[in-house]
Amino acid sequence: MTQTFKMDEPLPRLLDETRQGLIGTPMNRPDGPLKVSGRADYAADRLPDGTAHGVLVRATITKGKVTRLDESALAGIEGVVAVLSGPNFVRNPAQGMAGESPVQPGPRVDYHGQPIALVVAETFEAARDAAQRLVVEYDDAGGAEVDPDSASEVETDDPDATGDWDEAWGRAAAKVDVTYTTPGQVSAAMEPHAALAHWDSGRLTLHGSQQMLRFNRKELADAVGVDPSEVRILSPYVGGGFGSKLGIGAEAVSAALASRDLGRPVRVVMARQTVFDAVLRRTQTSQHVRLAADADGRLLALGHDDLVSNLPEESFAEPTTNASQFTYGAAALRFQQSVARIHRTPSGSVRAPGEAVGMVVLEAAVDELAGELGMDPVELRLKNIPDTAPLTGQDYSGRRLADCLRQGAERFGWAQRPKAERDGDWLIGCGMAAAARKNMLTKAAARVRLTGAGAVVETDMTDIGTGSYAILAQIAGELLGLPESKVEVRLADTDLPGASGSGGSFGAGSTGSAVFLAARRIREQLAAQLGCEPGELTLQDGIARGANVEKSLADLVQDELVGEAEIASGEAAKSHLSAGWGAHFCEVAVHAWTGEVRVRRMLGLFDIGRVLNRKTATSQAVGGMIWGLGGALTEELHHDPRTGHIANRDLANYHVAAHADAAGRIEADFVDDRDDWANPMQSKGVGELGISGSGGAVLNAIHAAAGVRIRHLPATPDKVIAALEAAGR
Amino acid sequence: MRPFDYTRAGTLDEAGAQLGKTAAVIAGGTNILDLMKLQIMTPERLVDIGRVPGLDGIEADGDGLRVGALVRNSDLAADGRIRAGWPVLSRALLSGASGQIRNKATTGGNLLQRTRCPYFYDPAMACNKREPGAGCAAKEGVGRMLAIFGTSEHCLAAHPSDMAVALRALDAKVAVRAADGSERTLPLDEFYRLPADRPDIETVLGPDGIVTGVVLPAPVAGSVQAYRKVRDRASYAFALVSVAAVVTVEDGRIARARLAFGGVAPRPWANDAVTAMLEGEAPDDALFRAAADRLTADAAPHPDNEFKLPMLRRTLVSVLRETTGLAEPSIGTDRTDAAA
């Protein structure tokens, strides 16, 4: 029944033919009123009768073994039900799209903060009290390495390289050879990780906070040792994920295990500190960038090497040089990654893994090169847009990078920008950066059901605050000629067709395309019933027209028409390199005495192909730009130098950009495009594009304002002051 | 959190009687509840003073004001008298925490809030302030937020309050009620203890003392006042360093320069030698730099917070420039009435 469509070739631009006028509009999110009135039930909001409460216990050694859980201190606490641990406990969340259980280390401890046990009690208060009082005995192995810079175990890949490096480097007129560092970061989603598990006749139901249910179901099933068909996961509302909920984690697995043991529902909600301890962080990076150009500013050599870190046995390594490999061309290219194996909270995908930290550095280095050349940085970038993808030789799909650069510069007033001006003690300057983020299409299925009364979209896609409920309704409504009010979207239940999930900015494009194809199947059925070709059919406001016949859907659809479709990536992904593109422009003020940096205004102009919903796309882009600003100025994990544990493990001390940091005018807009090779809707991902490069524009603006390069992020006042003092100011 | 008894005191006498070694006052609760959830503080009894009459007003006290211990941070910051006569206090309050927290936080609680040293908040790590004699994990640990003045080998923690820094620059006093019902007012330097070998004892209050309020002396006529807080993000972060200044310039000379420094010591920090260097002199960049150098001459930083020395020096110079007229005043710098 299910039609699988492989994206091999472009499809006609059907969304430009349809008449409903819903696609692209700034439609409000239908889930919005529920959320602002507290009626959206997040995972932790459910509390069926008889639920027991679980609180996770962390390891307080870095490496070794748990030898005993001493419960004697718990004797006086009323309502303690059980202390659980065991071979099924997971060390950390699954990496994105793993589809299997994360590492189950048994009594082994691999990092300080690792969840090692679950205390279950009749009340949350008793469980938390008991979890804090439980005495854990260890066999401490000692000597755990926690510092990536001095790690003895470092795995270095063979470089990806083309061209004759020495020759290109040798004949350059201008060169930049710099090392930047970025600190560890966390996703910092507002909703802490939470799960409510219960078993019924051997079948597990989990209300969780997860981004990718199709994978999470397999991960959870594998972790608890049952068949995936015995697991159902529901995640209708997720209070932000940013990568931290891609894979099944300790809260879900321990809730499931405890519920099975105890024969009653168990809810586990991570404390904020536990979210910091036991959820994947973004690795710190050290990045060595080398750029060489001829006197005209044409790049001759581009090298980008990095050092990242992770725990042993974790396959993920931050793909720092992603965008460096396809944004600009050069005769010689070189990319090499090293992974230090250290015992800190393991690393994984956090908000645009790769680009978020790699592009900041690349774009700051390109700015340094513009300085060396005495060339306008917009001009330098325009000069180096390659014809085909430099490493692979692929054609690019839609790529309006040059338009974003030119039109962005125009709208920002780049040519008339303030240069080294002062406003009292504030030094003013502007910087810019390009944005690029790989666009992906992944396997996704959806079902659309049409009755005379309206349509229902069904898929296990999640909405992590991004707008899936809105855009999937828009896509179905647009194709079926129905207003917003006549389309219901049901998401995030593994009993529904398996979708892409939310991650890698591919959710809207992938699952949206499945909805598109499913609705298109219904259009074919309607055309057949009307007696016309699908191409002749028009659908608008519940009326079908074709072959000189006009009928209301209510008349045309007796019972129910069902369309189900699956999309998968195909030849197009091989023949074409698809990416979102953009340009950031930023004006900052740097305090000449205190080194504080304030962003005064920021403009991002992006190419995301077809805009599916102007409002949600803008929110995503602005949010991404602010994440980038925070990465440049405020965000930083502090690890204890002895144990590796995260010392600033709450949102008071881990500094996500606050409103006052984003108080300037921050605008995002889009160049209208159709990316035919991306997917059947000609759209591309947006969520992670906004963050890509945004911090680079901020750093470059700091340089323009204060004449100092901050190469160790974030650019906190102490570092700006040190740079000012080094420059004699 | 451990189970605890809760009592609501109707009067100060009642509150005093209910307090003791295993009890604690709860006012706004914005700090103590967090500490109890993490079992950093485990009082067996909480004495709620929220309904004790007479502690929530701001009243005239001679030419000065008496601020009750229960006056909310947001109310105190917004008070018209405070904004006119003691603007540095209003600015300091508004630079702290968030709107929601300031709506709950009280004057007494703000003075008595505990340090933000990350190891104090982590029961897995040694901390002399939590457990005297246990050791200090911060010494060889993460030290960005620690103090540079007034520390001891037993504790390097900084006091996090912004409000207290402004109070120090204003020469305010803390009104304290002892167990026997007697009341006295103490300058901040006497109210707060330095850590020495008992960093767990932060004030002279004792287990059954109660802060009843704060006394502000008469406003300084014709002064320029500033609170400048440098932090890791634009709002909602504790100070890396802060400077509170109450400065009067007469006939081209600095007649009075009351300065206090936050984020750098276990209590709001002041340095008489710095004041002495400035008073009587004409405002001058070289003088300000020399005063700033004098200030940091006896700092003892942790390797992670050596940056606080240049940061404090530069912030002080910037504030002095603005409060003495060498530079245009920016937001956070206000002038009080010429007439007292």
Ligand SMILES: Cc1cc2nc3c(=O)[nH]c(=O)nc-3n(C[C@H](O)[C@H](O)[C@H](O)COP(=O)(O)OP(=O)(O)OC[C@H]3O[C@@H](n4cnc5c(N)ncnc54)[C@H](O)[C@@H]3O)c2cc1C
């Ligand atoms: C996220 C966050 C950020 C913050 N940022 C800042 C900041 O930037 N700057 C800043 O200055 N502060 C900041 N704060 C701290 C805040 O100012 C304090 O939490 C608040 O002022 C405490 O007041 P409270 O009334 O809630 O005290 P409570 O929590 O009720 O009490 C605090 C302590 O004082 C004792 N106590 C309270 N009142 C009395 C009394 N009258 N007599 C005797 N003992 C008493 C209590 O027993 C307890 O030990 C922040 C707090 C949080 C949670």
Ligand code: SF4
């Ligand atoms: S500095 Fe003070 S508060 Fe911090 S760990 Fe050491 S003793 Fe505890």
